[in-house]
Amino acid sequence: MKLYEKVALVLRDNIESGLFVVGDKLPSIRQLVAEHKVSISTVQQAYHQLEIESLIEARPKSGYFVCYQRSASVLPATSRPAQRPIEVSQWQQVLEVLLSKEGVDTIQLQHAMPNMTESTLKPLLKKMSDLMRHQVALSLPYGDIKGALVLREQIAQLATNSGCVLHPDDLVITSGCQEGLSVCLRAVTNPGDIIAVESPSFYGSMQAIQAANLKAIEIPTNAETGLSLAALELALEQWPIKAILVTPTCNNPMGYCMPEADKKRLYQLAQSYDICIIEDDIYGDISYQLPRPKTIKSFDEDGRVLLCSSFSKTVAPGIRVGWIAPGRYRDKVTHVKYVSSSMCPTLPQLAIADFIHSGRYNKHTRRVRLLYKQGRDHLIQCIKKYFPQDTRISFPQGGYILWVELNKHYDVVKLAAQCKQGEVSIAPGTLFSATGKYRNCMRLNFSEQTEVERERGIRHLAHYIKKQSIVEGHH
Amino acid sequence: MKLYEKVALVLRDNIESGLFVVGDKLPSIRQLVAEHKVSISTVQQAYHQLEIESLIEARPKSGYFVCYQRSASVLPATSRPAQRPIEVSQWQQVLEVLLSKEGVDTIQLQHAMPNMTESTLKPLLKKMSDLMRHQVALSLPYGDIKGALVLREQIAQLATNSGCVLHPDDLVITSGCQEGLSVCLRAVTNPGDIIAVESPSFYGSMQAIQAANLKAIEIPTNAETGLSLAALELALEQWPIKAILVTPTCNNPMGYCMPEADKKRLYQLAQSYDICIIEDDIYGDISYQLPRPKTIKSFDEDGRVLLCSSFSKTVAPGIRVGWIAPGRYRDKVTHVKYVSSSMCPTLPQLAIADFIHSGRYNKHTRRVRLLYKQGRDHLIQCIKKYFPQDTRISFPQGGYILWVELNKHYDVVKLAAQCKQGEVSIAPGTLFSATGKYRNCMRLNFSEQTEVERERGIRHLAHYIKKQSIVEGHH
Incomplete structure (x- = not known):
């Protein structure tokens, strides 16, 4: 972590914990220089960072003020779903x-x-149009079964932002995140197996559970911190759960981010019960916090986390480019992906790779x-x-x-x-x-x-x- | 059937049965006019049709000659696979x-x-490029879960060539035929079910059988007429077969076309054992015979045939546009398709629809x-x-x-x-x-x-x- 990030972290904590509230004036640059023993430019950088995050605003000749408002509304209560495996309907x-x-x-x-x-999407559209004009022949043949290498390289690089060290060979491109989730479920389960999910939970993944002849056990979920680990542990003791399917970062439908310590603890639980985690990170890159939250995958030591994501929610769903980092299930995932829809079209992959590589993503x-x-x-x-x-x-x-x-x-x-x-x-x-x-x-x-x-x-x-x-x- | 088609049919039969062999001169136009009691232009049209099919050639001032050579090589013997359900390996x-x-x-x-x-593919590429330039915004949002209506309309129209009466609502667009086959298998079976297949058989569909936790029973197959119906009937009596998966028209890997009477008989067998047929017609539109052979689906009275095809083999695989006519399994197929990869990208569908509509397909x-x-x-x-x-x-x-x-x-x-x-x-x-x-x-x-x-x-x-x-x- 760079110096300015450390300073920003302290300030952010103070704001988010409510020590400074909306409208409060923040310490002057001079004060912070003295307090943290850093240079003026470091403090300026820290403040700039918090401005980017919309936590504070600069008022000319007056200094920096908090513009972040904590939720003053009442959060939904922790959910209380039935604590037994059930077939998905709906x-x-x-x-x-x-x-x-x-x-x-x-x-x-x-x-x-x-x-x-937004105009920031235009370079992608232009690239797609250019590719279609000048390299249209690439849209005709079968592509690489694991996806275009240039895209896998870019995704591996991007994943460092969430604390993951991935090699392009550790990635399989899919037709959106829906295919990723379906493929992962089918790769790690047998019909009749039980999957633990958050409650409420994204309907697409629950329908995938149903279609794969699996049962879901809905785990009580807190609107601020996500899956209740205590409830999960109880369920793990009671039922032969095969995998945990979660969206811990910018959850759908609740929007919470599970705290980093809880993610780590969730991983350790999966380890001690020797089961795998399917982690849906589709909204992870548009967390309001910068740097973005770490994934559970970032704690993965033994390849038991299958990380799924796509550019459908961050860029556009019609692009249909998603990916899986399948850990130790790579061979099985490659098989199920091939069977599912063969390879993915090449041009959208090249366009996305360029979008990332150029910094425009x-x-x-x-x-x-x-x-x-x-x-x-x-x-x-x-x-x-x-x-x-x-x-x-x-x-x-x-x-x-x-x-x-x-x-x-x-x-x-x-x-x-x-x-x-x-x-x-x-x-x-x-x-x-x-x-x-x-x-x-x-x-x-x-x-x-x-x-x-x-x-x-x-x-x-x-x-x-x-x-x-x-x-x-x-x- | 038009008059000239009837005349062409008689001539074609005579050539294909060996009554006329390569190099033989065919009856003069005058002779045929007398024989069939039709007009000169009807006979001319019939000969023109056979020229298109490369069965005959016109030699200036000499008349029409057979240029079709029956296979003089020995065909592979009817296959003799093990007659029991097995797990797919390979x-x-x-x-x-x-x-x-x-x-x-x-x-x-x-x-x-x-x-x-071939230059006949260029209009498609141009259309794709034009769409990408002028309607690129269409590539961004989610499309119709069953696929673009304009494409389903064109496919319904096209299917009349194979004797099928389909409504656009009877079609589901897929990401190529591989997804179609996978979706159909999963829609009509439960884990452990037995599927009858030709032997040899396309590896993609066999891997789909494996991934769906099904077993295959390989049915002896004749290199000229396809699946042995006698062997199939024996297997149906002996085993609780759930579905038959066949590529009866321009088979992969053998290339045969199952005779129309056999297709009908196969359908009747499926009826009497009350099972369904998954028909892979991916090469059907590039049969050498014109009009192209009928599908088994064309005999379907009660919706038990799920017809799968795509434009991967007739146009280009990178386009990733396939389709299913799922008969009475429509709702289940729509579900499994949604779970499999959500919707398909819109622009390639529009480009293919235009390619068909303009007559260029x-x-x-x-x-x-x-x-x-x-x-x-x-x-x-x-x-x-x-x-x-x-x-x-x-x-x-x-x-x-x-x-x-x-x-x-x-x-x-x-x-x-x-x-x-x-x-x-x-x-x-x-x-x-x-x-x-x-x-x-x-x-x-x-x-x-x-x-x-x-x-x-x-x-x-x-x-x-x-x-x-x-x-x-x-x-």
């Missing part, structure tokens, strides 16, 4: 969401679709990370303004989705159906449970809309919620 | 083939890669079909010239691969390894068996090479074969 509902066509006027809060209008994620953080704060503000008082809201540390828990009398499935005819689309919480729990919850995104649209969408939602409370006689 | 060998990097000088007879240098397949037929005749000629006298060769009716059976003392796995260091690459027969049978066989392609290269490749192979016969003391 496919019909997932399908409805997948097939839903939104009107041009619909405010889309439903899909986890990234912002794809980092530039793009830096840009959208700020936007998303602002989006989060704005969405939370809107929800607090319009939704019932007893609403609970998760407080994402990255990505662009959050979890809303209404009081238990509300029926969000009904709400979603009512909204569908209208102006706003949402993802009901039942999608994120194996058995249709979380009927009073919803996942909302804050990536694409303008602030005006977002507020309008939330107002519409609030309107339907109010109608429901009047009809049903609760509030 | 993955390591398949992987070697997939990972093999050929030198620039290597004559590639190994992969089933289409000819991608038909133009391209007409063009390459002729090339491939010439390639087949040339390759067979080369093999007969250089290989041992007792070599047997299949006689493809479409596509660009054929099957060579050396006498049983030869070891083609060794041969392939020797060739690898050298000038030519081949696919050893063991890849096409669940258990490593066909060690004296190989699959060769005749798509890409010039005639000079092809002859040189076969000469090299013959050299190694001769070396082996000297070392091993057989001939």
Whole structure:
């Protein structure tokens, strides 16, 4: 860690722990120079870093001020799913969401679709267009079964940001993260095996569990720290769990980042029960924190972590470029990937490799990370303004989705159906449970809309919620 | 059927049955007009059709002559695989083939890669490039989970050529045919189920059987008519077979087309044992016969046939656009496809839709079909010239691969390894068996090479074969 990063770390801790609150003036540069025994430029760099992270702002001739607001809303309570292996249902509902066509006027809060209008994405589009014009012949033959080497090299380099040391040979390119998760599940399990998952949990991975003839055991999950390790350990003692499937960094749908110590502890648990971890890191690179949080994979000593990611959430889902770092399951994963869809198209891989290599991927994620953080704060503000008082809201540390828990009398499935005819689309919480729990919850995104649209969408939602409370006689 | 098609059919039958042989003069136009009671232009059209099919040629001022040569070589004998369900092995060998990097000088007879240098492919490349330039934004978001509607419409239309009546809603777009086959297998089976396959059989589908925890029962297969229905019926009586997976049209690796009556009978067998058929039609559109042979799907009354195809063999594999017509398994197939890799990229689908809609797909397949037929005749000629006298060769009716059976003392796995260091690459027969049978066989392609290269490749192979016969003391 560089000197300025150390100084920034101390300041960040002080802000995030609430020692300095929004609007507070921070120590002067001179004070910090004396306190930390570093140069003026080191302190300036530290402050600059915190500015990038939107934690502080410089006011001309006045100094630096905190602009970071801790969540003042109540977080959803730790979930209490049934503690036994169950078959995943809910496919019909997932399908409805997948097939839903939104009107041009619909405010889309439903899909986890990234912002794809920023100018920082343009170099990628240009590269794709150039490749298609000048190297179109590359789009015709079969490519490398493990994916284009130049891309695997870039991904290996990128992974150092999350504390991973990977060799290009340790990577297998997939058609998005969905294929990665499906392939990993099938590579490490046999039909009938039990998989431990967070609850709530991404519906795509749960449907993959179902399709692979596996059972899920939903583990209680805290809205701030993720999977309850105590509950997991209990489940591990009680059931022959084969693998743990988690999204510990910028979780979908909650947005939390599991603390580093917990990630390490989770890895040690997997070691002591000799099972593997499938780690979904698809939102990891758009954590609001810089440097980005470490992956569980970064603690992996014996290859038992299969890390899955893709550029679908950080860049664009239509690119369909994902990857697996399969650890000691490399051969099996290569087999299942080949069987799954043979090789992936070459040109998108080359375009992404160039996007990373030129530094533009980092530039793009830096840009959208700020936007998303602002989006989060704005969405939370809107929800607090319009939704019932007893609403609970998760407080994402990255990505662009959050979890809303209404009081238990509300029926969000009904709400979603009512909204569908209208102006706003949402993802009901039942999608994120194996058995249709979380009927009073919803996942909302804050990536694409303008602030005006977002507020309008939330107002519409609030309107339907109010109608429901009047009809049903609760509030 | 139009009048001229009826006349052409009679003539074609006479040629293919050997009533007229190569070099024979055909009846004059006047004779046929009298015989069939049709107009001069109808007969002219019929002859034109047969010219397109390369069965006959017009010699100025002399009339029409047969230029079609029946296979004068001995076909491989009907295969005799073990008649019991077995686990598929051979993955390591398949992987070697997939990972093999050929030198620039290597004559590639190994992969089933289409000819991608014909000018008839250019409009597709131009369209892809144009789309990427003018509608690049379409490459960013998630697309339709079942695939782009415009493409499904075009495929439905195309399927009428093989006797199928399909609605766009009856189609699911996949990432190539490999994903299609994998998805179908997983949609219609449970782990442990038994699947009947041709023997020899495409290694990709056999590895998919293995990865889905299924067992294969290899059915004896005739080099001219395909799967032995008698043997299949015996197996159906004896074993609880769940599905039949076949490539009945332009088979990989043999090239035969199962006769229409046999296809119908196969369907009826599936009906009476109430099981389903997964039909791989990936080479169907480049059958040498026009109109192209009907699919088994065309006889499907109750939705038990899942038809899989793609544009990988007819256009280019790198495009990664395939499709499934899943019949009554539509919902399950949609689920497994979503889980497998979510949706497919949009732009390649739009480009292919345009390629079909503009008539250029038909133009391209007409063009390459002729090339491939010439390639087949040339390759067979080369093999007969250089290989041992007792070599047997299949006689493809479409596509660009054929099957060579050396006498049983030869070891083609060794041969392939020797060739690898050298000038030519081949696919050893063991890849096409669940258990490593066909060690004296190989699959060769005749798509890409010039005639000079092809002859040189076969000469090299013959050299190694001769070396082996000297070392091993057989001939």
